[in-house]
Amino acid sequence: MPSRRNTEYTVRLLLPGEEGPLAEQVTLWRSRRNLAREVTQPLLEALRREREIVVLVDNDQDTIVGCLQLDRGNPAAASPPHTEAQAPALKLVTMATDPGAGYRLGWLLTLWARHHAALCGYRRLVSEIPVRHHTSPVGRKLFPYLLDRCGWSTTGPTRAANHSSAWVNPLETAAATHPSLAAMVTDEVPHAPAWQDTSA
Template sequence: MTLTPPYRIRPLDGQAEHDALGARITAWRRERRLPSASIRPILDALRDEREMAVLVDTDNDAFVGCLQLHRAPLPTPPWTTAEDAQPTLVLSCAATAPGAGYRLGWLLTTWARHYAALCGHTRVACAVPLSSDHDTTAQRLLSHLVDGCGWDHLRTADTATGTAALLTAAACRTEGLDAFLATKVPVQPAERETVS
């Protein structure tokens, strides 16, 4: 007998799903008492129907998390030319439902690293916006991602929108991931630039 994993990750399907996820994420942010400005990039991505991988509960098909996938080269600055030359799957607009399940951030990170390896990327990367040195919400998130989800804090850098902590993690396949997660996101090979 094959057990159904508790979660499924898949692409969003059409504007109605993008709108529904936007409403859910807005509610999640309110429940967590996060600043309203923190949701703007996610709502912009959903409005434009950018590539989003959504995590759903297999029992009720409810949204419990999401990630935006960027397959284009890293924006420079703040990334260096050498960093930009590595095949990297960039993640942004991550959100999880409060109280929806145990370690959803770790599960999304593990899936992203596995998926990046399947696509031929060497790593995953993301940036955590920091509004100030005393931004306790961002600092808590940064600590959670590094200590609880296995990200490496590369450095803090100035970006077009302010200061951000740049995080990376090696792409790697994860044995046994299918016990937690069914994947429905199509594998798209990483585009590699040729050096002349």
């Protein structure tokens, strides 16, 4: 594993005791982006429940500048045979980055997540954005950015699995290794197999 001094960022799991400070940071980051508090709630809940949270650390400043929550889904779904569409997918539940900390941090975390998913044996990386976000100025910029700059694709609005009255835009991109990522990021997140349930 390369030294932290050889890269600009490190990706690692959130450490015990960092949940509270990160929750405060995420709330501040989202407010600076003029996002409603309800947008922040899923990530704050994940932090309280100690879900699998990955953080992006600026090595020069030794500060967290981004985070995302991973959801490995149902491990039973990883057992073949299955179609491509049924193959296990790593889900990015929510992501947040410091708006003043650097350029294209969301793209960098997406690139890392695609790489990590491939190393864990996933074929796809999935996520979703609530349709209501398209009515906000931030949301109107975010969705095209994810499609045009971060490599996501979408099949169009659909009902959310957990809320029958809510509509979301499902996002999907192929899991793929990126050898050039090692020049930018020191990866300290274990590559747990796709069928391993780490949420317990």
